[in-house]
Amino acid sequence: MRWEDFRRSDNVEDRRGSGGFGGGFGGPGGRIPGGRGSLGIGGLIIIGLIAWATGINPAVLIGGADILMGGGDSGYSQQQSPAPSGKQGAPSDQIGQFAATVLAQTEDVWTAVFKAQGETYQDPGMVLFSGATRSACGTAQSAMGPFYCPLDQKVYLDTSFFQEMKQRFRAPGDFAAAYVIAHEVGHHVENQIGLLEKVQARQRQVSRSEANALSVRVELMADCLAGVWAHHADQQWQILEEGDIEEALNAASAIGDDKLQKQAQGYVVPDSFTHGSSAQRVKWFRTGLDTGSMGKCNTFQSSN
Numbered sequence: 001m002r003w004e005d006f007r008r009s010d011n012v013e014d015r016r017g018s019g020g021f022g023g024g025f026g027g028p029g030g031r032i033p034g035g036r037g038s039l040g041i042g043g044l045i046i047i048g049l050i051a052w053a054t055g056i057n058p059a060v061l062i063g064g065a066d067i068l069m070g071g072g073d074s075g076y077s078q079q080q081s082p083a084p085s086g087k088q089g090a091p092s093d094q095i096g097q098f099a100a101t102v103l104a105q106t107e108d109v110w111t112a113v114f115k116a117q118g119e120t121y122q123d124p125g126m127v128l129f130s131g132a133t134r135s136a137c138g139t140a141q142s143a144m145g146p147f148y149c150p151l152d153q154k155v156y157l158d159t160s161f162f163q164e165m166k167q168r169f170r171a172p173g174d175f176a177a178a179y180v181i182a183h184e185v186g187h188h189v190e191n192q193i194g195l196l197e198k199v200q201a202r203q204r205q206v207s208r209s210e211a212n213a214l215s216v217r218v219e220l221m222a223d224c225l226a227g228v229w230a231h232h233a234d235q236q237w238q239i240l241e242e243g244d245i246e247e248a249l250n251a252a253s254a255i256g257d258d259k260l261q262k263q264a265q266g267y268v269v270p271d272s273f274t275h276g277s278s279a280q281r282v283k284w285f286r287t288g289l290d291t292g293s294m295g296k297c298n299t300f301q302s303s304n
Contacts, residue, residue, distance in 0.1 A: 001241060003101045003102065008101050009123075013127045013154075016086075016096075016128050096128060102181045103185070105233045105237070106229050109236075113228070124185060126154060137149035148185075148187035153188060155188070157181070171247070175245070175248050185229070186224075187218070199215075221299045228294060230248070231289050232292055235292070283304070284297070
């Protein structure tokens with residue numbers, strides 16, 4: 001993926017190495033994943049393996065689907081104590097600059113897409129942290145994977161997750177890492193158009209399995225929106241290099257609920273899916289990538 005020569009977003013807060021919440025673990029340095037360099041952290045817990053990036057609330061597998069996107073007593077629906085402050089602006093290390101560059105490209109793409117529809121896009125923030133930190137949705141921990149918090153409109157990312165993608169999920173590559181960021185920004189787009197609030201209200205009215213099914217639709221839509229970003233970013237800046245699309249599709253497949261459940265517990269429980277199967281995730285990312293159209297990302301009107 002070509003990224004080095006493009007602008008970095010200033011909407012980044014770097015809390016890595018600051019101790020975060022309850023003491024940090026892991027490190028702030030490292031290189032872009034793909035076989036060059038190492039970040040190194042402790043292993044993810046089983047919940048992290050299954051959830052990877054719940055995108056709305058990583059506590060869903062701990063507290064249940066009834067706390068997805070707010071509600072319950074998870075702390076998600078109320079502001080936490082003030083978060084530790086970090087350095088604002090594009091970081092100076094390579095992986096921090098990579099994250100800031102991808103975020104900048106999502107800003108430019110979604111600003112243009114929204115403008116074409118007569119709407120105004122509001123940029124999200126991004127918090128880079130190591131180990132754990134505070135968010136408006138509760139504690140962000142590296143074991144939970146990257147996620148988006150609609151209460152403060154920020155993406156939370158422990159960049160050492162990219163090394164976990166390479167080592168545990170066997171999904172290396174810079175474009176695979178960019179897909180992760182774009183997926184979380186996809187949740188911000190969903191929040192901007194009012195989708196998350198509607199899904200939250202519906203989830204409070206239905207059963208656990210039905211709430212999980214709604215979560216799957218939210219996640220698959222974010223995959224599709226990540227593909228929309230990639231489509232427009234490549235059209236505008238020619239960011240894709242040979243093998244990049246395969247990296248992203250491999251990542252989408254590697255983090256399907258069926259594959260992660262099989263790895264973690266040896267069997268698959270479809271009713272407990274919160275993100276979608278490997279085949280679904282690949283399909284919807286590819287749909288966004290091929291069409292570049294938000295209108296093609298309505299996963300709620302599709303049976304697969």
